[in-house]
């Protein structure tokens with residue numbers, strides 16, 4: 001088996017890579033990294049100096065691929081399956097990448113800011129930054145709700161990279177700052193995502209670790 005995914009089942013960005021692998025039943029060796037273990041953290045840092053996961057290693061092509069969106073693109077290029085995660089048409093491909101950026105930068109990162117702030121020691125928290133993140137989430141939820149008014153997937157009929165990005169953003173986003181009454185389209189979209197077999201599998205594998213998600217102080 002040539003592919004190894006370095007990841008953790010609870011880690012939000014890792015879900016994007018897992019969904020892409022599961023969508024097309026791509027065989028891979030899972031390497032669960034415990035970042036609290038100095039040896040395992042050092043091994044990850046050796047693969048990718050930034051020290052964040054997911055990281056995909058492809059021995060057959062002698063490639064180390066960090067960054068969730070790049071991993072999804074890599075799989076779509078070199079381990080192509082029935083489900084195309086980047087559309088062939090360049091204009092649609094660009095829109096798909098834009099939606100991926102939207103979910104990562106304007107939903108996922110503010111969600112991460114709010115959740116990781118809870119891990120900071122007393123006196124080192126950043127309430128102003130958390131307020132900004134909450135405001136960003138409200139803006140993004142409203143935009144995403146509009147985008148999803150016709151139902152379907154993020155790009156319409158076809159499941160894509162944009163949906164891989166939407167899953168962890170919206171799942172953990174809704175836990176940190178729940179959707180409001182006005183976000184019915186977004187709530188329905190999250191339910192459709194959760195029912196998709198690749199996503200359901202990722203959620204089931206994360207379940208044993210959910211008690212590790214830091215709660216609101």
Ligand SMILES: N[C@@H](CCC(=O)N[C@@H](CS)C(=O)NCC(=O)O)C(=O)O
Nearest residue numbers: 011012013014052053054067068069
């Ligand atoms: N831009 C990166 C973000 C990856 C990321 O933030 N990963 C988190 C887990 S969800 C991580 O490795 N956190 C550990 C740390 O920052 O030490 C991607 O898309 O892969």
